[in-house]
Amino acid sequence: xxxxxxxxxxxxxxxxxxxxxxxxxxxxxxxxxxxxxxxxxxxxxxxxxxxxxxxxxxxxxxxxxxxxxxxxxxxxxxxxxxxxxxxxxxxxxxxxxxxxxxxxxxxxxxxxxxxxxxxxxxxxxxxxxxxxxxxxxxxxxxxxxxxxxxxxxxxxxxxxxxxxxxxxxxxxxxxxxxxxxxxxxxxxxxxxxxxxxxxxxxxxxxxxxxxxxxxxxxxxxxxxxxxxxxxxxxxxxxxxxxxxxxxxxxxxxxxxxxxxxxxxxxxxxxxxxxxxxxxxxxxxxxxxxxxxxxxxxxxxxxxxxxxxxxxxxxxxxxxxxxxx
Numbered sequence: 001x002x003x004x005x006x007x008x009x010x011x012x013x014x015x016x017x018x019x020x021x022x023x024x025x026x027x028x029x030x031x032x033x034x035x036x037x038x039x040x041x042x043x044x045x046x047x048x049x050x051x052x053x054x055x056x057x058x059x060x061x062x063x064x065x066x067x068x069x070x071x072x073x074x075x076x077x078x079x080x081x082x083x084x085x086x087x088x089x090x091x092x093x094x095x096x097x098x099x100x101x102x103x104x105x106x107x108x109x110x111x112x113x114x115x116x117x118x119x120x121x122x123x124x125x126x127x128x129x130x131x132x133x134x135x136x137x138x139x140x141x142x143x144x145x146x147x148x149x150x151x152x153x154x155x156x157x158x159x160x161x162x163x164x165x166x167x168x169x170x171x172x173x174x175x176x177x178x179x180x181x182x183x184x185x186x187x188x189x190x191x192x193x194x195x196x197x198x199x200x201x202x203x204x205x206x207x208x209x210x211x212x213x214x215x216x217x218x219x220x221x222x223x224x225x226x227x228x229x230x231x232x233x234x235x236x237x238x239x240x241x242x243x244x245x246x247x248x249x250x251x252x253x254x255x256x257x258x259x260x261x262x263x264x265x266x267x268x269x270x271x272x273x274x275x276x277x278x279x280x281x282x283x284x285x286x287x288x289x290x291x292x293x294x295x296x297x298x299x300x301x302x303x304x305x306x307x308x309x310x311x312x313x314x315x316x317x318x319x320x321x322x323x324x
Contacts, residue, residue: 002118002119002120002302002305003120003301003302004114004120004121004122004302005120005121005122005123005131005132005298005302006107006110006111006114006121006122006123006129006131007107007123007128007129007131007168008129008131008134008135008165008168008169008172009168009194009198011131011168011172012172013172013173015301016135016169016172016173017173018301019135019294019297019298019301020135020138020139020142020294020297022297022300022301023136023139023290023293023294023296023297024139024142024143024293026293026296026297026300027290027293030065030293035065035066036066036067037066037067038066038067038300039063039066039067039068039098039299039300039303039306040066040067040068041067041068042063042066042067042068042069042098042099042303042306043063043068043069043070043071043096043097043098043099044059044063044068044069044070044071044097044098044099044100044101044299045070045071045073045093045096045097045099045100045101046059046060046070046071046072046073046100046101046103046124047073047075047078047080047100047101047102047103047104048072048073048074048075048102048103048104048124049075049076049080049102049103049104049105050075050103050104050105050125052103052124052125053265054264054288054291055103055124055125055132055133055291056072056103058291058292058295059101059124059295060072061292062292062295062296062299063299065292065296066296066299066300068098068299071096071097075103075104080104080109081109086109086112086113086116087112087115087116089113090112090113090115090116090117090121091116091117091118093117093119094117094118094119097119098119098120098303098306099119099120099121099122099299099302099303100113100117100119100120100121100122101121101122101123101124102121102122102123102124102126103124103125103126104125104126105126105127106126106127107123107126107127107128107129109126110123110126120302120303122298122302125161126161127161127227128161128164128191129161129164129165130161130162130165130263131165131168131169132291132294132295132298133162133165133263133291134162134165134166134168134169135169135294135298136287136290136291136293136294136295137166137169137221137261137263137287137290138169138170138173138175139290139293139294140261140283140286140287140290141153141175141218141219141259141261143286143290144259144283145218148173148174148175149173149174149175150174150175150176151175151176151218151219152175152176152178152216152217152218152219153166153170153175153176153177153178153217153218153219153221154177154178154179154180154213154214154217154219154220154221154254155167155177155178155179155180155221155222155223156180156181156210156213156214156220156221156222156244156246156250156271157179157180157181157185157222157223157224157225157241157244157271158181158182158185158225158241159179159181159185159186159187159188159191159206160223160227161227162223162263163179163187163223164187164191166221167179167187167195167204168195168198171195171198171199171202176205177204177205178205178206178207178213178217179204179205179206179207179213180207180208180209180210180213180214180244181206181208181244182208182240182241182244183208184240185240185241186206187204187206192204210243210244210250211250211253214250214251214253214254215253215254216254216255217253217254217255217258218254218255218257218258218259219258219259219260219261220246220250220251220254220258220259220260220261221260221261221262222244222246222262222271222272223262223263223271224265224266224267224270224271225237225238225240225241225267225270225271238270241270241271244271245270245271245272245273246260246271246272246273246276247272247273247275247276248273248275248276248279251276251279251281258281259281259282259283260272260276260277260279260281260282260283260284261283261284261287262277262282262284262287263287264284264288266284
């Protein structure tokens with residue numbers, strides 16, 4: 001039975017923990033020079049309607065290191081919902097590839113692909129969610145501190161797709177999450193409603209004073225002030241978000257051992273200063289690297305029923321628990 005990865009609302013805490021365990025194991029194997037071709041002969045389709053560096057390269061490298069290959073399809077060539085219906089595309093692409101990753105605008109496009117596809121569908125980014133990014137981020141935090149439960153992560157910015165997925169990932173791992181944002185840039189109400197339904201015992205913290213929000217924080221995280229598709233708001237947002245810049249003074253309000261994260265690309269001098277982005281406490285490069293290792297774990301989980309043995313001797317292919 002195939003499964004999808006379209007939103008962290010669909011993940012259980014146990015499966016989330018298993019995915020990070022698997023990513024750590026695969027990363028350790030890679031450092032030690034072992035890259036078993038668990039997904040030899042398997043193909044990953046990549047449909048990108050938005051530009052990408054880290055997401056595209058990490059997925060292409062992940063499937064290649066597992067012995068498979070990727071087929072990249074620019075969104076303009078596919079024409080989802082224009083050249084042909086999303087449903088027709090989903091049914092056809094399922095005949096050609098073993099899994100599909102989609103980077104798009106509307107979450108509804110991801111959901112519709114998952115509804116009609118007969119292969120696993122991965123949300124590689126939508127306007128509503130960025131689950132692969134958030135899980136790789138928590139992998140970075142776990143590697144830094146050794147454990148996740150009880151830590152405090154503060155996202156300084158607006159309630160965008162990255163912030164939403166981080167809030168969900170933190171809830172899955174019992175990490176305190178705080179969104180530090182201007183009053184008009186909170187999470188959408190429908191997200192807050194669904195979050196409270198999914199995690200009734202966890203408070204979704206929102207603080208409008210950035211200095212108060214980051215006190216005792218273990219992790220400071222920010223993103224660009226205007227996401228893809230919001231370029232027309234960029235000038236207005238620069239004025240509104242100026243007090244929320246992550247600089248040395250704001251980082252100094254957090255714990256002395258606190259780290260800084262950014263999903264990149266960064267607009268240096270806007271949401272973060274060079275002094276913070278390049279300091280010893282900045283983990284943005286290991287964070288970016290972990291996209292690869294999490295994606296490898298994700299692909300194995302999604303395609304674990306199709307893995308192959310790669311040596312004549314008995315090989316135990318790493319498998320994750322099936323989500324309930």
